[in-house]
Amino acid sequence: MLMKVDAASPVPLFEQLAASVRSEVSRGALLPGDRLPSAREVAASLTINVHTVLRAYQQLRDEGLVDLRRGRGAVVTDKARQYEPISLALPTLIAEAKRLGLSSSALVALVREEYNT
Amino acid sequence: MKRLPRSVLIVGVIAPVVITLAASGVAASWFPLLPATVAIHWDASNRPNGFTTPLGFLLTIGVMSVALAALFAGIVAGTAEGGLSIRHKLLLLVSPFITVLLMTITLVSLATQRGLVDAAAAPSPVGAIIPGLLLGLVAAVIGWFLLPRARPADDQYATSPTPTALTPTDRVLWTRSVRSPWWLIALVSGIAVLVIIPAVIVPSPALWVWLLAIPLAPALLLGTLVWRVHVDNAGVLVRSFMGFPRFRLRLADIESASVPVVNPLVEFGGWGIRFGAGRRVGIILGGGDALEVHRTNGSSLVVTVGDAVGAASLINGLVARARLRA
Numbered sequence: 518m519l520m521k522v523d524a525a526s527p528v529p530l531f532e533q534l535a536a537s538v539r540s541e542v543s544r545g546a547l548l549p550g551d552r553l554p555s556a557r558e559v560a561a562s563l564t565i566n567v568h569t570v571l572r573a574y575q576q577l578r579d580e581g582l583v584d585l586r587r588g589r590g591a592v593v594t595d596k597a598r599q600y601e602p603i604s605l606a607l608p609t610l611i612a613e614a615k616r617l618g619l620s621s622s623a624l625v626a627l628v629r630e631e632y633n634t
Numbered sequence: 635m636k637r638l639p640r641s642v643l644i645v646g647v648i649a650p651v652v653i654t655l656a657a658s659g660v661a662a663s664w665f666p667l668l669p670a671t672v673a674i675h676w677d678a679s680n681r682p683n684g685f686t687t688p689l690g691f692l693l694t695i696g697v698m699s700v701a702l703a704a705l706f707a708g709i710v711a712g713t714a715e716g717g718l719s720i721r722h723k724l725l726l727l728v729s730p731f732i733t734v735l736l737m738t739i740t741l742v743s744l745a746t747q748r749g750l751v752d753a754a755a756a757p758s759p760v761g762a763i764i765p766g767l768l769l770g771l772v773a774a775v776i777g778w779f780l781l782p783r784a785r786p787a788d789d790q791y792a793t794s795p796t797p798t799a800l801t802p803t804d805r806v807l808w809t810r811s812v813r814s815p816w817w818l819i820a821l822v823s824g825i826a827v828l829v830i831i832p833a834v835i836v837p838s839p840a841l842w843v844w845l846l847a848i849p850l851a852p853a854l855l856l857g858t859l860v861w862r863v864h865v866d867n868a869g870v871l872v873r874s875f876m877g878f879p880r881f882r883l884r885l886a887d888i889e890s891a892s893v894p895v896v897n898p899l900v901e902f903g904g905w906g907i908r909f910g911a912g913r914r915v916g917i918i919l920g921g922g923d924a925l926e927v928h929r930t931n932g933s934s935l936v937v938t939v940g941d942a943v944g945a946a947s948l949i950n951g952l953v954a955r956a957r958l959r960a
Contacts, residue, residue: 518809519944525803546941554809562807562866 518547518554522563530565534573542582542597543604553583553591638711642718645777646707646726650733653773654696657737661692667748673756674743680758688744695740703729713897717785721900721911727777731770738766792894792926795943798951802959807866808948811875812939814859814919818905822859858906861917863925863939865948870927872917872937879907881915881935885956889928891949893942896924902936910936 520537522530541547553559556570563570574591577583583591614624668688675684686694706729714722742762747753800806858879864871869888873880898918902908908916913933914926925942927949928934939945 519948520807521804523801523804525801546944554807558809558864559807562809562864562868563805564867565805 518551520554520559520563522565531569531572531576534559534563534565534570535576538573538577539582539600542593543600543607545604547593547597549593549595549597551593552589553593555590638714638718639782641780641782642707642710642714642726645780646710646729647703649773649777650703650729651700653730653733653737654699657741658692658696661688661741661744664744664748665689668744669747669750669753671753672744672747673753676758676760680760682754682756682758685753691744692740695736699729699733699736702732709899713900718782719900720784723778723781723784725900726781727774730773730777733770734773735763735766735770738762738769742766792892793943794890794892795947795950797954798947800951800955802955805867806948806952807864808945809862809864810939810941810945812861812863812917812919812937814905818919819859858917859919861919861937861939863937863945865945865952867952870935870949872935881917883927883929883935885952887929887931888949888953889930890953891946892926892928893923893946894926894936895922896936896938897921898938 518541520534522533526533538547538553553574556567556574559570560567574583574585578585581594581596584594585591665688671685672688672691673682673684674686674691675682677683706725710722710726739759739762743759746759747756750756858874860875862873862875869885870883871880896918898905898921902910902916902918905918908918910916914936916936918938920938923942924936924938925945926934926936
């Protein structure tokens with residue numbers, strides 16, 4: 518699985534990390550039962566604070582996407598399967614946006630507006 | 635599967651079998667002249683210390699060379715889709731080479747034992763090894779020219795995934811574990827147990843050595859069967875689940891990453907930590923797509939990890955970004 522954070526981005530690091538995991542789930546690279554790398558390992562590789570990683574994992578747990586168990590780490594739950602419709606819809610949505618010449622931020626703005634109504 | 639040319643069958647199977655049968659025929663004609671048991675093994679000072687009947691000897695050698703030929707021809711037939719690579723050809727030529735070597739030594743050994751009453755006086759056939767090797771080499775060279783021209787090796791078909799786009803400040807981590815197929819783990823554990831049990835049952839003065847070896851041997855073997863691959867801003871780390879052995883490649887030492895199609899038997903001669911031609915070290919736990927990380931010094935590390943394309947793209951992205959900075 519791939520995790521990516523950009524310290525220069527205005528988005529908080531823990532949000533970026535959680536988004537990485539969600540995106541891996543939606544493209545099918547992470548399946549129910551898969552274990553996320555340990556917080557210590559992620560923190561060392563990405564040179565970020567362990568608490569930042571734990572905060573991301575806790576957010577994913579609150580969404581029900583991972584289980585946090587002592588000794589077993591973070592394990593992807595069955596909810597990962599429910600991401601399939603979204604991962605199927607995304608390429609179509611993005612292709613349509615590109616056809617219209619919409620930038621990614623314009624598309625995100627559209628999605629956000631629709632989401633909040 | 636595409637049919638292989640007939641020369642594969644002739645060089646890899648028919649020739650070794652015919653050579654075996656012909657040599658056995660010659661040896662059989664000597665049976666009346668041979669002692670009831672012949673010497674088949676000699677100690678370091680060239681005195682015979684192993685004996686068997688001439689027929690038993692011939693059968694053992696014959697079955698060995700035919701089984702070897704069948705094994706190598708089977709591997710080649712099962713893996714040579716789209717023609718023979720150089721490695722396939724070399725693997726096939728092992729059979730005629732070994733057969734000629736074995737049969738030369740067998741015939742020389744039996745010839746010198748003709749007319750002996752007691753095989754204990756048999757001279758060692760050690761002098762036949764060099765001529766045997768040379769004859770085997772001649773057989774292999776003839777075989778090489780009988781076989782069709784080699785197609786490019788599999789790794790020349792390797793794909794080089796496009797580099798992942800990274801911003802100058804992106805930090806990344808790609809990680810995935812590599813596990814051997816269950817049958818390999820079962821096989822290795824089985825062998826470990828089979829090796830250890832007799833050693834323990836047979837009382838030995840150094841029993842404590844075995845008490846240490848019982849947990850250690852399977853652990854060491856299994857340690858090479860489950861691995862974890864990390865790719866991050868610092869480079870690539872491939873580590874056994876026990877923490878050791880480990881292979882570390884710093885980003886500055888990496889030239890590029892590619893995704894070859896790996897055939898464990900043909901390219902690396904098996905599974906586990908393997909050494910392949912062209913300064914390749916392999917952590918080979920399966921076939922198919924693998925990640926190959928090329929160092930700037932020309933050597934490379936091959937790991938049969940899943941989503942190898944994802945890992946290779948990321949490595950190429952990190953290398954491209956580092957070059958841009960420099």
